[in-house]
Amino acid sequence: xxxxxxxxxxxxxxxxxxxxxxxxxxxAAGNTDTIATGAVTGQSGAASVDSFASALKSSIDKISxxxxxxxSEAHAFxxxxxxxxxxxxxxxxxxxxVGLQFGxxxxxxxxxxxxxxxxxxx
Numbered sequence: 001x002x003x004x005x006x007x008x009x010x011x012x013x014x015x016x017x018x019x020x021x022x023x024x025x026x027x028a029a030g031n032t033d034t035i036a037t038g039a040v041t042g043q044s045g046a047a048s049v050d051s052f053a054s055a056l057k058s059s060i061d062k063i064s065x066x067x068x069x070x071x072s073e074a075h076a077f078x079x080x081x082x083x084x085x086x087x088x089x090x091x092x093x094x095x096x097x098v099g100l101q102f103g104x105x106x107x108x109x110x111x112x113x114x115x116x117x118x119x120x121x122x
Contacts, residue, residue, distance in 0.1 A: 056106075059103065059106075060103065062099070063096075063099040063100060063102075063103050066092075066095055066096045066099045067096040067099070067100065069092060069096075070089075070092040070093045070095065070096040071096075073088060073089050073092050073093075074089050074092075074093065077089045
């Protein structure tokens with residue numbers, strides 16, 4: 001039962017695509033005023049915000065689904081279901097734990113980045 005950690009791979013691909021969009025946007029714009037107003041009011045800025053929000057929501061949903069699945073496997077094992085082994089329960093619980101820890105680290109980085117941006121003097 002080897003499954004890749006889906007929240008990790010989807011979050012990393014979303015971050016890579018956002019990084020590619022960000023680097024493309026800064027090269028195309030000539031001055032900082034257009035970069036700042038384009039990121040807030042431009043269509044490409046709105047699209048990247050929507051894609052980031054949807055990628056973040058998708059990752060959180062996958063973490064939640066993994067935890068729900070792990071808890072249902074554990075419950076099935078506890079009541080004595082014959083098709084659930086202890087190994088599967090332990091692996092699923094560890095996957096859920098890793099997904100949760102990853103989500104917490106992403107949240108911490110986002111809060112830290114937000115605080116850094118808010119502390120920039122203009």
